[in-house]
Amino acid sequence: MFVHALKIDDSKCIGCMRCMKACPTEAIRISEGTASIQEHRCIDCGRCHEVCPVKAIYINQDDFQMVHEFPHSVALIPAVFLGQFPEDVRVSRIYDALIDLGFRHVFEVESAAGIFAEAKEHYARENEDVRPLISSFCPAIVRLIQIKYPSLVENILPIKAPLDLSAMYCLEELMSRGIPREEIGLFYVTPCAAKIAAVKAPIGEKRSIIDGVINMDVLFNRTYRKIKEQGKKYVSKQSRTINLSSDAILSTLTNGERRICLAKKSYSIDGLQNVMDFLDKLENDEVEDVEFLELRACDQSCAGALLSYENRFLCGARMYARARKAAERERNGEVPREREMDKWKDYLLENSRVEPPQPRSMFVLDKDRAKAFEKMERINKLKARLPQIDCGLCGAPTCESFAGDVVINRIGLSRCIFYQRHLERKDDITRQECIAAMNAVWGKDDRMKDDID
Amino acid sequence: MHQEYTVIEGDFVNAGKASSSVKKTLKQLNVDPAKVKRVVVALYEAEVNAIAHAYGGKVLVDIDSDKIHMVVADKGPGIPDIALAMQEGYSTARPEVRDMGFGAGMGLPNMQKNVDKLNVTSEVGVGTTVEMEVNF
Numbered sequence: 001m002f003v004h005a006l007k008i009d010d011s012k013c014i015g016c017m018r019c020m021k022a023c024p025t026e027a028i029r030i031s032e033g034t035a036s037i038q039e040h041r042c043i044d045c046g047r048c049h050e051v052c053p054v055k056a057i058y059i060n061q062d063d064f065q066m067v068h069e070f071p072h073s074v075a076l077i078p079a080v081f082l083g084q085f086p087e088d089v090r091v092s093r094i095y096d097a098l099i100d101l102g103f104r105h106v107f108e109v110e111s112a113a114g115i116f117a118e119a120k121e122h123y124a125r126e127n128e129d130v131r132p133l134i135s136s137f138c139p140a141i142v143r144l145i146q147i148k149y150p151s152l153v154e155n156i157l158p159i160k161a162p163l164d165l166s167a168m169y170c171l172e173e174l175m176s177r178g179i180p181r182e183e184i185g186l187f188y189v190t191p192c193a194a195k196i197a198a199v200k201a202p203i204g205e206k207r208s209i210i211d212g213v214i215n216m217d218v219l220f221n222r223t224y225r226k227i228k229e230q231g232k233k234y235v236s237k238q239s240r241t242i243n244l245s246s247d248a249i250l251s252t253l254t255n256g257e258r259r260i261c262l263a264k265k266s267y268s269i270d271g272l273q274n275v276m277d278f279l280d281k282l283e284n285d286e287v288e289d290v291e292f293l294e295l296r297a298c299d300q301s302c303a304g305a306l307l308s309y310e311n312r313f314l315c316g317a318r319m320y321a322r323a324r325k326a327a328e329r330e331r332n333g334e335v336p337r338e339r340e341m342d343k344w345k346d347y348l349l350e351n352s353r354v355e356p357p358q359p360r361s362m363f364v365l366d367k368d369r370a371k372a373f374e375k376m377e378r379i380n381k382l383k384a385r386l387p388q389i390d391c392g393l394c395g396a397p398t399c400e401s402f403a404g405d406v407v408i409n410r411i412g413l414s415r416c417i418f419y420q421r422h423l424e425r426k427d428d429i430t431r432q433e434c435i436a437a438m439n440a441v442w443g444k445d446d447r448m449k450d451d452i453d
Numbered sequence: 454m455h456q457e458y459t460v461i462e463g464d465f466v467n468a469g470k471a472s473s474s475v476k477k478t479l480k481q482l483n484v485d486p487a488k489v490k491r492v493v494v495a496l497y498e499a500e501v502n503a504i505a506h507a508y509g510g511k512v513l514v515d516i517d518s519d520k521i522h523m524v525v526a527d528k529g530p531g532i533p534d535i536a537l538a539m540q541e542g543y544s545t546a547r548p549e550v551r552d553m554g555f556g557a558g559m560g561l562p563n564m565q566k567n568v569d570k571l572n573v574t575s576e577v578g579v580g581t582t583v584e585m586e587v588n589f
């Protein structure tokens with residue numbers, strides 16, 4: 001039901017609590033000495049991955065060897081992939097290297113940015129009573145709204161993201177050339193965990209047509225190494241420039257969708273905390289007249305993606321530089337190759353809708369309100385007695401979340417070290433019970449290397 | 454379940470504290486999001502009025518499994534003509550309050566629209582009490 005790309009490697013995790021404290025949806029707990037992610041709360045934003053000091057959090061990807069299994073393997077690359085390379089690396093060389101690595105075709109995902117924008121405008125016109133409309137571009141945001149802002153799910157545009165539109169295009173185009181479906185392998189090069197989760201468990205669709213996912217940092221390494229190997233004197237096999245228009249290149253950066261949308265009043269907000277602050281206000285009806293929202297989980301949008309090797313500002317600046325060059329070519333009358341997609345535009349627009357995402361609230365204590373009410377009273381009572389210092393030693397991020405865990409998941413209250421002291425004072429707990437409670441959170445290894453004199 | 458909050462005169466920064474906290478509670482209780490929104494909008498308006506037109510006051514909230522009961526009671530100048538105050542667009546907000554984006558005269562009408570029961574009582578020179586109820 002909940003497919004996530006972020007996983008924790010127990011053998012590496014040192015139980016330092018950094019991820020638990022960083023998680024914006026309080027999805028992480030520590031037990032038996034290591035962290036674990038509660039699947040129903042995780043939105044795959046990747047904040048935990050960023051803060052882990054021992055790289056215990058990893059992103060599940062498919063085996064690169066799969067690429068060789070399809071005679072027509074397609075690399076669907078995001079524009080930020082190009083932002084990883086220094087500006088003096090020509091796009092044609094990047095394509096060449098990808099082909100050398102085993103892909104038969106290379107296609108930029110954002111080629112569909114224009115069609116994505118058009119599909120959104122169609123929906124906006126047909127649904128004038130739904131405002132603001134929230135972009136479906138960032139899957140971490142869609143999941144955030146599902147679990148934390150259920151009243152806003154109907155504002156999410158039920159439109160396929162550029163990735164899915166591009167994948168559909170590649171499939172139709174290749175099949176129209178007589179290539180059978182089983183020979184075509186669509187590989188998405190992902191900049192983030194959220195996109196992987198979206199591909200593996202698409203919201204509002206039965207299953208994705210993508211055959212495999214490759215992490216962007218891994219592919220960047222391989223590609224850049226290839227380019228270095230080929231050396232300075234290498235002559236490109238193809239004289240291709242970037243396929244994308246300048247609008248498409250910029251579409252994944254902050255303001256990228258907003259700058260080309262038709263709404264009178266719109267906002268672009270990046271960074272998960274900023275987005276949550278804004279949605280809190282929006283949910284209370286404190287934001288007036290806004291028609292369109294471009295919300296992105298990452299600071300600097302996809303330039304700040306988890307699997308971006310380059311610094312987010314440098315990556316963004318490089319993309320701006322490439323966009324400027326593309327704009328210049330467009331001014332000189334050159335038509336960006338992405339326009340080849342227009343051949344399938346009607347088909348893509350017709351198939352651009354998905355089933356509206358459903359609320360999946362993580363807050364609800366119980367579906368039965370009377371029971372929820374009873375649980376809440378117990379949680380509140382318990383919470384008021386805890387020390388409210390959010391020390392995390394119980395294995396939960398806050399005293400409040402611990403109170404919830406005790407009531408809902410029947411976690412032992414004696415995991416709170418203050419409560420334990422309290423019981424000891426009253427002689428209500430044996431030493432054995434204390435040790436058992438401690439082990440439940442921190443594992444059997446007691447983390448003391450030696451006696452302290 | 455009983456909750457209490459204090460609102461302070463002129464403290465617009467903290468307007469919405471009570472309604473935000475109530476919102477969180479209602480979400481946990483699996484109350485229909487549309488009803489949560491109605492509660493939040495109405496309570497927010499009442500909070501703002503106690504901050505803008507009076508000298509602060511108290512918010513008392515009682516939630517049980519089928520309804521929420523809210524009282525916003527302030528010490529303040531009171532409302533001389535409640536029927537007039539309830540009219541859309543009627544406002545005595547001072548210019549500095551309007552400059553902050555409040556004072557469109559839609560607060561009381563909005564409360565009326567969003568709650569199932571509204572009762573405003575007021576004594577000039579003493580204060581105003583707004584009592585509201587929303588059934589889940």
Ligand SMILES: Nc1ncnc2c1ncn2[C@@H]1O[C@H](COP(=O)(O)OP(=O)(O)O)[C@@H](O)[C@H]1O
Nearest residue numbers: 502506538544545546556557558559560561581
């Ligand atoms: N708590 C209060 N104390 C004193 N006067 C109030 C109070 N609440 C409302 N009023 C009066 O009623 C008028 C209308 O209130 P409302 O509909 O909320 O509009 P607004 O706050 O925009 O003026 C206010 O301008 C004020 O004169």
Ligand code: SF4
Nearest residue numbers: 013014016017019052
């Ligand atoms: S950040 Fe989380 S996963 Fe990484 S070591 Fe610390 S507790 Fe373990």
Ligand code: SF4
Nearest residue numbers: 138192296298302305
């Ligand atoms: S902003 Fe971009 S990189 Fe970040 S989670 Fe959203 S889609 Fe992924």
Ligand SMILES: [Mg+2]
Nearest residue numbers: 501502560561
């Ligand atoms: Mg008002």
